[in-house]
Amino acid sequence: MTAAHTPAGDGPLRITVPVPNVHSYRHLGFAVDLIQADALARHHRSPGRSVRVVGGTDENSAVTVRLARSTGVPPRALADRDAAGLPELLTALRTPLDARVRTSASARHRELVERLWRDCLGAGDLYQGEYEGDWCEACGGFVAASGGRCPRHGTPVAPATEPNWFFRTSRYRDRLRDAVACGALRIVPAARRNEVLAFLDSGVEDMSVSRPRERSDGWGLPVPGDPGQILYTWWDVLAAYLDEGEDGHHPWEQDAEHWQIIGKGILRVHALHWPAVLLSAGRPLPGALAVHQHLTTRGLPPQDGAGAGFDPVALAGHHGADALRWWVLREMSAGDDTDFTVGRMLRRANEDLANSVGNLVNRVVGMVHRYRAGRVPDGPRDPGTDIAVGSARAETAEALAAFDFRAATAAVLALSLHGNRLVERTRPWELAKAEAQGEDPAAARRLDAVLAEAVAVCRALAELLAPFVPDLAERIARQCRGTPLPPQSPVYPRHQEEPAAP
Structure with missing residues (x-):
C-alpha cells in the first residue's frame, strides 16, 4: 500500500x-x-x-x-x-x-x-509595501489582464499602485x-x-494581504493596528x-x-x-x-455561461439529491475536467441506482415476501458472499483514504453485481417451485440459504451506499430491516430520461 x-x-x-x-x-x-x-x-x-x-x-x-x-x-x-x-x-x-x-x-x-x-x-512575516498591477474599473480591483483588457469585462485596464501589507510566503x-x-x-x-x-x-x-480602506468603502475586517487597511x-x-x-x-x-x-x-x-x-x-x-478537477457544462465552468443555468438546489429538488450526488462521486475524473448534463446524470442514476441496486433489492425483498411470508430465513452463508462483502468494504475504505470517489463507488457497484449474479445463478423461483411440488427434498433448505444470503448482500449495500446516496441507503435499510420485512416498495424508481441537449 x-x-x-x-x-x-x-x-x-x-x-x-x-x-x-x-x-x-x-x-x-x-x-x-x-x-x-x-x-x-x-x-x-x-x-x-x-x-x-x-x-x-x-x-x-x-x-x-x-x-x-x-x-x-x-x-x-x-x-x-x-x-x-x-x-x-x-x-x-x-x-x-x-x-x-x-x-x-x-x-x-x-x-x-x-x-x-x-x-x-x-x-x-508581515510587512508594508506597494502593490503594482493592472486595475479594472468595472471590477473595482486588480486583475490578471490579457492584452491590456480585463479578462472578465473586456474593458481596458490601467497600471496602478497602492499601499498594501504583504506576507512573506x-x-x-x-x-x-x-x-x-x-x-x-x-x-x-x-x-x-x-x-x-x-x-x-x-x-x-510574497502575498498581498490587505487593501486600502477607501477602496472597499470601509467594508471588511480592518488590519489590526492599521485601520486604514482592510484585510x-x-x-x-x-x-x-x-x-x-x-x-x-x-x-x-x-x-x-x-x-x-x-x-x-x-x-x-x-x-x-x-x-x-x-x-x-x-x-x-x-x-x-x-x-x-473542474465540473463543466458544455465545456464552460459551472459559474460561467451555460453552466449558470444549473442550480444544484433545483436539480436535487426535481431529480432527488441521490441522483446528483451519485453522478458527482461516480463520474468526476481525477485527470480531466468532467462535463455535466442532466441527461448524463439521469442515465447514470438509472443504470446504477435503479437497474443494478434498486432492481436487486426489489427482487430480493419481493421473493422473501412471496416464498417466506416476509421472514428472512436462517441459512448457511456461502463463503463467496462473505468474501465479496468484505472486499467491498475494504476497497471502499482504501479508495476513500486516497480520495478516489470513482473507485469507492465502483467497489459498491461490484457488490451489487455479485448480488444480481447470485440471484441469476441460484434461481430462487425454481427452488421455490421444486419445494412446492416436492420434487427436491433439499430445495427448501437451499432456498432459505439463498434468500438469507441475498438479504445479507442488500443490507451490506445499504451500509456501503450510505456515504454516497444517503436517501437510497436509508430506503434499502428500511426494506431489509425487521421480521417480517416491511411490504416491498421500489427503493429507486427509474427516472424519465431527458433528450440530449443539442
Missing part, C-alpha cells in the same frame, strides 16, 4: 470545504466540494469516529462592495440576505455543516483572524517543499502534488478553516486531523500561501489537500 493509500487514523477529523462568495455559492462547483466532503464525513463517522465538517460564506469581499454600489443596498443587508440561503443548499444536497462560518458576522471569526495576524506579525519555500515532498502535507492526486512542487521550484512570491479576502476566508463555530473550540487546541477539499482553480493559494501562514503562526499543517 502506497503512502497515498494509507488509511486514516481513528482520532478526531476535521474536513473543510472552500468558503465561497456569499452572492454566488449556488453553483455546481461548490456542490462538488460539499458532496465529496459529506461522503468522507459519513464514511468516517460510521465506525464512531468524531468528524466535523467546516464551511461558510465569504462576505467581506470586493464583490459585496461592488454589489452595494450598484444596487444601493448596504453591504450588511446584502450579506445577511444571501447568507440566509445557504441552509437551503445544504439541505437539498444532504450535506450538513457542523460549523458554518459567516466571515462578516461572526465575532469568533474576527477574533481568530486577528489572533492569526498578531502571530504572523510577531514572527516577522517566500520565507517558507524550503519548508513547504519538504512538507509536500515527504507527504507531511499530502496533496492528491499525484498530478496536483507535482504541480505544487513545480510552483515551489520556480520560486514563490484582503483571502486572508480573511482562509482563517475560517481554523474555526469550529461559536462553541469556543479551536482545532489547534484539539488533536484533530485536518483534510481540505478544494477545486484545482484555487490550488496555489491553498498549497503555498495558506500553509506558509500556518507555519508562520505555529499552527499544524493540514494532513491532506484533496484537489478535484
